Amino acid sequence: MRVTLFRLNLRPGRSIFDQVVFAAKRALISGEFLSGQAFPSVRALAAELKIHPNTAHKVVQYLIQERYLESRPGVGTIVAKLPEPRSGDKKRLLREEVQRLVVEAKRMGLQLEDLVEAMEGEWASLEKPLEVNRK
Amino acid sequence: MIWHIFKKDWSLMWPYAAGLAALHFSLMAALLRIGRFRSAPISSWIGPGGIAPLEADHTLYTLTNVFPILSYLATALLIAVIVQQDAIPGVRQDWLVRPIHRRDLFLAKLVAVLVMALAPIFAADLLGALLNGFPPGQSMDAALGRSIWLWFSLFLVVFALASLTKNLMEAVVGATALTGAYFVLQAWRSYNPTAQMFFVHGQVDWIDRLIRLGIVCIGAAVLLSLQYALRKTFVSRLLMVGFFLLLLLVPSVPWQTAFALEERLSKNPAAGNAVTISFVRDRATPEDRPVGPLPYDRSDASVMLPVRAMGVPDGAILYGESSTARIITQDGQTQMNEGQARLQMGIPTRGGERPDSGKPFTYVLRVPRGLYSRIADQPVRLEIDYYLTLLKVADTQTLPALGGDQRSRDLGWCGTKVSDASGELLVGCVSAAAPPGCASMVLEYKPTGAQNPPNGICVRPDYSPFPRGFGPDALNRFTERLPFGNPTGVDQYPVKEPMLPESQVKVTMYQAEDHFERELTIPQIRLREWVAAE
Amino acid sequence: MIRVNNLWKRFRRHEALRGLTFGVTEGSAFALIGANGAGKTTTIKVLMNIVGPTRGDVNVMGVDSRSISPRELSRIGYVSESQDLPERLTVEQYLDYLRPFYPQWDRELEASTLGLLHLPLRRRIGDLSHGMRMKMALACALPFRPKLLILDEPFSGLDPLVRDEFMESLIQQAGEMTVLISSHELSEIDHFATHVGFLDEGRLLFSETMAELTERFREVRVTLEQPAAEPDPLPKDWLCVRAVGSVVSFIDTRFSEDALGERIRSLLNGVRSIDAQPMALRSIFTTLARSLRDGMA
Secondary structure (H helix, E strand, C coil), X not given: CCCCCCCCCCCCCCCHHXXXXXXXHHHHHCXXXXXXXXXXXXXXXXXXXXXXXXXXXXXXXXXXXXXXXXXXXXXXXXXXXXXXCCHHHHHHHHHHHHHHXXXXXXXXXXXXXXXXXXXXXXXXXXXXXXXXXXX | CHHHHHHHHHHHHHHHHHXXXXXXXXXXXXXXXXXXXXXXXXXXXXXXXXXXXXXXXXHHHHHHHHHHHHHHHHHHHHHHHHHHCCCCCCCXXXXXXXXXXXXXXXXXXXXXXXXHHHHHHXXXXXXXXXXXXXXXHHHHHHHHHHHHHHHHHHHXXXXXXXXXXXXHHHHXXXXXXXXXXXXXXXXXXXXXXXXXXXXXXXXXXXXXXXXHHHHHHHHHHXXXXXXXXXXXXXXXXXXXXXXXXXHHHCCCCXXXXXXXXXXXXXXXXXXXXXXXXXXXXXXXXXXXXXXXXCCCCCCCEEEEEEEEEECCCCCCEEEEEEEEEEEECCCCCEEEEEEECXXXXXXXXXXXXXXXXXXXEEEEEXXXXXXXXXXXXXXXXXXXXXXXXXXXXXXXXXXXXXXCEEEECCCEXXXXXXCCCCCCEEEEEEECCCCCCEEEEEEEXXXXXXXXXXXXXXXXXXXXXXXXXXXXXXXXXXXXXXXXXXXXXXXXXXXXXHHHHHEEEXXXXXXXXXXXXXXXXXXXXXXXXXXXXX | CEEEEEEEEEECCEEEEEEEEEEECCCCEEEEEECCCCCHHHHHHHHCCCCCCCEEEEEECCEEHHHCCHHHHCCEEEEECCCECCCCCEHHHHHHHHXXXXXXXXHHHHHHHHHHHCCCCCCEHHHCCHHHHHHHHHHCCCCCCCCEEEXXXXXXXXXXXXXXXHHHHHHHHHCCCEEEXXXXXXXXXXXXXXXXXXXXXXXXXXXXXXHHHHHHCEEEEEEECCCCCCCCCCCCCEEEEEEECCEEEEEECCCCHHHHHHHHHHHCCXXXXXXXXXXXXXXXXXXXXXXXXXXXX
């Protein structure tokens, strides 16, 4: 009986690596995985998402590198404590994200208020994951 | 890996192999039941349709006529199916993508064919020979000999052809097409005058058959190598057609060459040294049973020449294979130089005299009418080459005419009985040794020594060291019918039915000792003086 | 792992492959896609030395395809829907038969693969359904840990569950081998393939990484102020260009985020908005196939 690892609909066209990493990060940040819990193996990840094991491998390696996951010999990969964000990277990452977001919003013809409203809603939903799921 | 592939084929095919083996064994049982009295003229190959039953047991006879063909066909099919389990032509076979050495595949198929198709035949032959009372050594030789013969003359070819085809349908269609083409070409060869070069006259055609067998075997080997080593089906099929045409269209060995080879292979090259042929210039010679070639054309002139053969050892037969005659006119021109085909000599006359015992016999020279009318009155020189074979006794048996039952080394196990069906005396022999060069039988009344005309004296001796066709098993059988006289009638049979209980049958087997040529030269002769009155 | 050099193949009068040249790198998952009859199966058959090339050559695992020997074949797995198998052997018997030919055969892997695929061991091959047959073919190709796995239309005729089972087994080992897969079921391999080669009538249109391919294809919709006609001149890398009302739509085959806007504005007036969506492999294929059929591209 298969249980979905984390919410992910692979969209066409975008890099699979990016999508999986994003979904994994989201799951880890929102608390779907608790620190210390075992993270799915490369094989399980690949089988579940129907992606190439090499890609799954790259995802896991990346998450370990970014300290979302820890590799324990004999145990496998486990979820680490949320990393301290490195301030410089964070700002840089966010800037790109924000740029993308603003461009998208403008293309769709949204106003700034709409954008802010949307952001607030999303923030709230990630704060309280359990509540969201019950809905 | 060979054994491994074989095991796979075995597990798939053993039911068919077992069924085929049952067929062979039941054929063997049927032949055992029939026993010795199976009709076949001496020295002719026992083939289907050429056998008429002497006894009332028709079903059994039909069985032994039909079963061999069925069993050969079934064996050929089995071989094809075994080979096609991992067919060579085609692109969908699984073995193509597996790490299987082609050499292993080939050897595994070879082993499978030998074990599943040939071994049952060998076993049935061996058992049949042993049950007929032949010693193990002879039985083994006979069975092995037949298996080897079958392999090289039949099953190797089937194996090679099977490797050219993808499935049973292709194999059957291909075989049918080849058979059809074979018969068509054979018919053309038989009826086409220009194709006479394909025929060897006389009894040394085994050389020709051996050459053709060689072509067949080499062809099969080439095809198998091409297929299993290189997988070149298209080329192989072309080559197959080529070998087939070669087989049928290669000219026969000329008579002289064949006989020269036979001379070299003589068992006892000095045996015939004392034999001479000379012309008897005495016109008062008996004109009975002239010997000589049959006329090609009724308008040919028949020149009867009394000829005497001297130096033939006692009890031996001088057999004339063929002769060539040359007529040279006084101006030195050779007017005729023709093979006079099928010279028959060695036929004993009444009373047991033989022409080769010093008594002259008549040799008939055929001269074309046109030539004859030109030179009949001229003195001409005649040169005749005789191609001769000396046959000596190899084995004899003397059996009582009624209920005879004897064994000897070469003739095998012989018996006599009276046939209810045909009113004749049957002499039947079954032998595990090689078939006789030729054999003859004589019915003799012991008290007076009166003899009926002998049967089967060397009408067509066989010098072939290997079988002529495909018999139903490894044993050689021949049966002769010896007629006996009606008690009240006046006929040419001195030994009559009531005399049978005190009569005996002498069966003599001859073997060729020496082949040689003799030339007869008549320096001057006027043909007209020797032509029979018309 | 595989290197195809100017490969030509002719069957009687039909030119099946015309000058193919591409390579499959070790460890990749290469998808060979193309319309029916494009030459995918022929390419694979030449690779496996089932047929020989007319011209050119193919190099597999370091040797010429015509010289492939059991040494290479013991490291190559092959799955195809049209293989002639011994119908009267059971699955178990057939595996017993194959095992000794492969030195690297792993019995535990065999057992786990069979379990994953739910194959009935005692049933005869001839009695298997099509889906079972394909699964069995895979089960005969994986246990010896091939370095190269070749799949020719493995999904045709398989129901979704069987496809899942098939992919699962495949993905299990995909990390240790190079995979060459020819398939029409593009949605199954969309996320799995790392490289794509597109064959059309025996010619290779392109061969690139999946990332590159998906990066350069976009479905573009341009909304204009007023109804417009097709732009003139029509750029070569825009396919399926259509103008309906005030929307111009096309497939951009050489998408570049920066350049698209400018290009559009240079060709069309009154641009209100531009929407460029990435495309799935299946859509990329149908677009290309359609335009080839219609004589463009």
